[in-house]
Amino acid sequence: MVNKFSAKHFFFFLVSYSRYNQNLSFDFFPQSPLVFCKEENTKGVLPDSSTSTRLGDSPNNEDAKQKLDVETSARNIFNNNNAGPFISVNQGGGVQFIPCQQRYDTFTSWPGSPIMQYAVHSSNGTYIVSEDKGQATTGGMSAYQISSPASGHSQAMDGSPGSLPSPQQLTEEASRKRELRLMKNREAARECRRKKKEYVKCLENRVAVLEKQNKTLIEELKALKDLYCHKTE
């Protein structure tokens, strides 16, 4: 399978394999101008998209909340506007643009398929991205080649371990680190919001108590004033 495309600066080339045995863990490249998605080896855990209760609407239903959380995460990942055009490459090599709104739904129609994504940005030529199925590894990264028809240069991207980390390994490592950071920040933001909400609630309660106290004191003052007035008369 060979796909040709043109773009403006060759920026980087990344191949990533999303691994999610129990959790959603996609590698994606928000800065990349093109994100390709390849469907195969279906297997997965994505929840039923028919669940449409908003997260937090059913505070007593932890299962629903958790399920929805995963669903929302998946949706947000696939609908992330920074992710650039989302393109599906089908078995026949055809390329199809997936509108932002449909990414999540499209994904759910491939029940849990590990997603192969490659991001390419080329400067002034057409680059060819090809998959070498013969060198594909099992349970991990497949072997890919990228070549420029102008230079004829071709670089293997097989991800094999060497004495020095390959550019691909470096980018993978960077991608992994980024994902980890994002995940931690996501959790931190969630916790931060929870604490803030708690704090605001606390303040509101205090306001209610103080208002009540104030009202009582005003009434007390009024009663004392009345009493004083009666005495002086």
Added chain:
DNA sequence: ACATCCTACCGTCAGCAGAC
């Protein structure tokens, strides 16, 4: 029924502060 607005919630980014 559909459009629009509002509210709640989310993930990401950027900037800051503290720890190492």
Added chain:
DNA sequence: GTCTGCTGACGGTAGGATGT
């Protein structure tokens, strides 16, 4: 200097309420 966690700002989605 780098790393890490926290948090405000921002932009996005979904669901409910309301108007037409």
